[in-house]
Amino acid sequence: MAEITAALVKELRETSGAGMMDCKKALSENDGDINAAQDWLRTKGLASAAKKSGRIASEGLVGIATDGNKGAVVEVNSETDFVSRNETFQQFVKTLAELALKGGSDVDSLNAMDYPGTGRTVAEELTQMISTIGENMNIRRVGLEAIDGGVISSYVHGAIAPGLGKIGVLVATSGADTSAADTIGKQVAMHVAATNPQSLSQNDLDPSIVEREKTVLTEQARESGKPENIIEKMIEGRIRKFYEEVCLLEQTFVIDGESKVGKAVEAAGDGLAIKSFTRFGLGEGIEKKEEDFAAEVAAAVSG
16 A cells, blocks of 8 residues: 655645545545546546646746747746736746747747847846846746748737736637638637637547546446446547537637637638647646645644
8 A cells, every 4th residue: 555645645635626635535545546546536526627727826927929920938937926017027028938939949948049138048137037036937838839821829818018918829720811810810819718728629639638538437427327338328428528628629619609619710711720729827737835735734644
């Protein structure tokens, strides 16, 4: 039997949103396997698939820059939201997005680029920013989109300045009519910001995610006591529903509340199609400091 540590319980609670004692029991039931414990919690109705993103947070800004058929998005984190209101910090994030558009394809290459007008690299300018503002900062990630025969559209949610906000989305739309492509692309970018799809289509979804979902749904259905032939039909319907929830082109378009995104794009003009997208939500996957949390978890484990 694997040791159920406070750290393991803490991690499961943050990723599942379930209570501490439920997390401890889930880990005990699954020999400390955190993935199996997450599925166990979901099977018992004690956690939802979407809980992970709801329990994580950090501060800073997401910045976006676009130029025709290419676009870049960067995330720069800070310790407090106060820094995101600092004009110097805002200009820094804006400049990083523009540099990424010119060739900073990842964090390492971006850090090595010259920061305009300073004689310093981006990494050196970041160090200067930290010493000047007095708060730790981090260039966390860089995303790029490019397309031939189409346009890159963007949307920033929670914008505090042009191209700067809490959620940044880039959408690549193909089509000869670039005006129509950009119009529908911007609408889809707003949709992506709202729904946070896991993939473009069923074909792009990680097969392991689908299999894991089927396993959880099957166990939930079996607990109802229904026969296997009924369970099989139930799973087919629930997997279709799962695709509609997590695949962009299968989702109901938030703009009209009726059409599937893929159908809405097709109706917007001949030859229009969404080819890819990138979405950065500020603080995704970063653990937010919680006072007294370690002691609370340790008490639950030893109790």
